[in-house]
Amino acid sequence: MFGLIQALRNKGVLAINRRNAEYTLKHNPRALYPLVDDKLLTKQLALANGIAVPELYWVVEVEGQVRDLPRVLGDRSDFVLKPAHGSGGEGILVIAGKANDKYRKTDGLLLTQEELNHHIFNVLSGLYSLGGQPDKVLVEYRVVFDPIFESISYQGVPDIRIIVFLGIPIMSMVRLPTRMSDGKANLHQGAIGAGIDMRSGRTLTAVWKNDFVTEHPDTGNPVTGVRIPNWDSLLTLAARCYEFATLGYMGVDIVLDRNRGPLILELNARPGLNIQIANNCGLLPRLQLAERYHADLPTVAKRVEFAREHFAAGTC
Amino acid sequence: MNRLHLYSLAAILAVVGMSLFAYKVYVLSFPVFPKTKAQVWNVEARVSFVAQDKPVKVTMFIPAGTRRFAVLDEHFISSGYGLVVSTEGGNRKAAWSIRKARGRQTVYYQAVIRGVRTKPTRTDVEAPEVVARPFEGPKQEAAKSLLQHVKAKSADTPGMVAGLIQMLNKDPLDDRVDLLLGKKPTSRKRAELAVRLLEAAGVPARLVQGIHLQEEKQQFFRKSELLCWIEYHDNKQWQSCDPIRGKTPVPNDWIAWWRGSGELAELSGGEKLKVTVSVSPKLEEGVASAILRGEISKPLLLRFSLFSLPVNTQAVYRVMLLVPIGAFVLVLLRNIVGIKTFGTFMPVLIALAFRESGLLWGLLLFSVVVTLGLVIRFYLERLKLLVVPRLAAVLIVVVGLMAVLSIVSQNLGLHRGLSVALFPMVILTMTIxxxxxxxxxxGPTEALISGLGSMLTAALAFVVMNVKYIEHLVFVFPELLLVLLALTLLVGRYSGYRLMDLFRFKALSGGGPT
Structure with missing residues (x-):
């Protein structure tokens, strides 16, 4: 057992106690949490700072408003329902189309208006919000994902998670939905996580349910060595989020839309640690390096350059 | 933030806690180890009633010392009442009276009962004259026939008493006994009947009511049922006898409160009379004597100790002081081991409930209630209810389930079922x-892992909280909580790996994908 502890230490693996004590508690002031915990607020702030986000159609705040939903949606048949205070991807409902009066989920299941309303009521009463306080429902643009991921994801929207520490992108991975994850891009729900080389934007190792994989379990296509387009602009986008959110340690979730390019989905003040497994690399050495040099990196461009130079694959 | 700050704070807390502890142990000689047997008990009788704006007189029997127990430090607590203590027919009686009172009134009798070790001396007692109270009608015949039956099978008085008690408790009841006892026989009715029958047979006998001074097992101050037994005169001595099990004499820790068939308390000028008698083993004599000595040299420290509280409140703190211990176990399991639980302190509350129900039975009840609750919760899911009404519905179902479980286990003869009522039902609902x-x-795997984690944590917290020695330490030395606080603060800054992290990141310890 002590051998194992030593091995993890040597690799610089960051575990939950240390993440909380030395990173989130130290660098993320509690007062800033509402910015990221309320997705509506995040969206408004991002827009104000010229950062692209999925278009917001409507916000449901009280039960009575559901009556207006069909009118607001008009002839849009695909959209996403999202709790403003949700966490871990819970409570998100993706509607891909309509069939008669029913809504079709991405997995093909049909929902009646009543079932959809029930979901909205659940969200409003705080079922998915942190601490169970009453919540709002965001109705927003459904991302049409870039064809690059078409062959390696099963329904849903693959997203790219970048850990940003003091404005410097540290580590990243792409999360690919599988049949098991029900089209959701969360690792604990069964999505694949593939680490990304910070220099080239190519996918490295991939993990699925704590095992290393090289192919997507549902489509059979290779998940490693996939080159993510516009990698530099993605890193820049992530680094710019620090400018308005000012959280020292955060996770930035980005989607690649076919038409609109990279969009910020949400920010996370307590990003998960599985990204280390996906990259087969510990976070600590990179975090310590960033902490040492961040004062010398005043601009976004410099920070991105620093990341591409120091956090390339093979540096851990 | 500032590690030095934290370490010095923890060190100060630990040093203060440990020095107070050392001071109490070495200077005030508080006992570090609990004594195995309590020899001193606190007894309290609480008499409450509603006065009707008239002269009030309330009388109550109070215990007299016996050969085995001495009654000390008696206190009669009542405001404005006159008090007379008298002795009649071998019983002691306290009478409180006041010219006018209205509303709810409460008077207390408190005493310390101490076991005394005296050599058994034999003093002969003259037999009192027996005044038989004849039975009426058919009962007369039944009594006569019953006595003849018992007498025919015995050679002497003890034999006859034993035979009689056997008859009174036979299952199913003998027809004659059934007639004499009447409906709903209680142990008191049985004892009264035994006395009356013995008197009819010419044996001097009397009813005794008293309390059970329990040791060890019962650490808590709790309501005490009054016990009933009988005494009969034989061989120039009063012999006691348990009217249910027929044991002669009655156990050593039964102490007589009063003799005769009178009620414990009587009231005139009021209504709704209620008397509760409570007994608690008083903590070791060592503590008491330490306090006595301490009162002279260091009054402040001891005036602010838990022993200055009323016994009732002391009992609450006995349990309450264990909660931090449970919480600390939880902290260790969650932050060092990394076990997942539902709710932060749910396992500690469940562990408290286990104290009442016992570990295995508690775990069983917990699993049964949660499993059934989940089944119903999944059904409710299909009805598409709003969250708060759905929670309330689950709560109602949980309460109902607990009631049903109690009734079922009672009918199956499992008396422990009753303790389910102490389960924190709101906590159970939230868990479900x-x-x-x-x-x-x-997915079910995650749910079961967290469920089992909660149960494991509750069980471990229970095991630790149930160690008598720990209970003794925190109650006699509550300053040790400062040490516990220091430890908790230190764990709060523990940034190393949790045991579970090792499994989670195990893949990272090797060379990578193969």
Whole structure:
């Protein structure tokens, strides 16, 4: 057992106690949490700072408003329902189309208006919000994902998670939905996580349910060595989020839309640690390096350059 | 933030706690180890009633010392009442009276009962004259026939008493006994009948009511049922006898409160009379004597000790002081081991409930209630209810389930079922709700892992909280909580790996994908 502890230490693996004590508690002031915990607020702030986000159609705040939903949606048949205070991807409902009066989920299941309303009521009463306080429902643009991921994801929207520490992108991975994850891009729900080389934007190792994989379990296509387009602009986008959110340690979730390019989905003040497994690399050495040099990196461009130079694959 | 700050704070807390502890042990000689047998008990009788704006007189029997127990430090607590203590027919009686009172009134009798070790001396007692109270009608015949039956099978008085008690408790009841006892026979009715029958047979006998001074097992101050037994005169001595089990004499820790068939308390000028008698083993004599000596040299420290509280409140703190211990176990399991639980302190509350129900039985009840609750919760899911009404519905179902479980186990003869009522039902409801959400969102495996984690944590917390020695330490030396606080603060800054992290990141310890 002590051998194992030593091995993890040597690799610089960051575990939950240390993440909380030395990173989130130290660098993320509690007062800033509402910015990221309320997705509506995040969206408004991002827009104000010229950062692209999925278009917001409507916000449901009280039960009575559901009556207006069909009118607001008009002839849009695909959209996403999202709790403003949700966490871990819970409570998100993706509607891909309509069939008669029913809504079709991405997995093909049909929902009646009543079932959809029930979901909205659940969200409003705080079922998915942190601490169970009453919540709002965001109705927003459904991302049409870039064809690059078409062959390696099963329904849903693959997203790219970048850990940003003091404005410097540290580590990243792409999360690919599988049949098991029900089209959701969360690792604990069964999505694949593939680490990304910070220099080239190519996918490295991939993990699925704590095992290393090289192919997507549902489509059979290779998940490693996939080159993510516009990698530099993605890193820049992530680094710019620090400018308005000012959280020292955060996770930035980005989607690649076919038409609109990279969009910020949400920010996370307590990003998960599985990204280390996906990259087969510990976070600590990179975090310590960033902490040492961040004062010398005043601009976004410099920070991105620093990341591409120091956090390339093979540096851990 | 500032590690030095934290370490010095923890060090100060630990040093203060340990020095107080050392001071109490070495200077005030508080006992570090609990004594195995309590020899001193606090007894309290609380008499409450509603006065009717008239002269009030309330009388109550109070215990007299016996050969085995001395009654000391008696206190009669009553405001404005006159008090007369008298002795009649070998019983002691306290009478409180006041010219006018209205509303709810409460008077207290408190005493310390101490076991005394005296050599058994034999003093002969003259037999009192027997005044038989004849039975009426058919009962007369039944009594006569019963006595003849018993007498025919015995050679002497003890034999006859034993035979009689056997008859009174035979299952099914003998027809004659059934007639004499009347409806709903209680142990008191049995004892009264035994006395009356013995008197009819010419044996001097009397009813005794008293309390059970329990040791060890019962650490808590709790309501004490009055016990009933009989005494009969034989061989120039009063012999006691348990009217249910027929044991002669009665156990050593039964102490007589009063003799005769009178009620414990009587009231005139009021209504709704209620008397509760409570007994608690008083903590070791060592503590008491330490306090006595301490009162002279260091009054402040001791005036502010838990021993200055009323016994009732002391008992509450006995349990309450264990909660931090349970919480600390939880902290260790969650932050060092990394076990997942539902709710932060739910396992500690469940562990408290286990104290009443016992570990295995408690775990069983917990699993049964949660499992059934989950089934119903999944059904409710299909009805598409709003969250708060759904939670309330689950709560109602949980309460109902607990009632049904109690009734079923009672009818199966499992008396422990009754203790289910002490289970924190709101906590159970929230557990069911969270478990069902985790079940749906993350799958049954996650839900079961957290469920089992909660149970394991509760069980471990229970085991630790149930160690008598720990209970003794925190109650006699509550300053040790400062040390516990220091430890908790230190764990709060523990940034190393949790045991579970090792499994989670195990893949990272090797060379990578193969």
């Amino acid at each position: 709700e969270r478990m069902s959400i985790v079940w749906e969102e993350r």
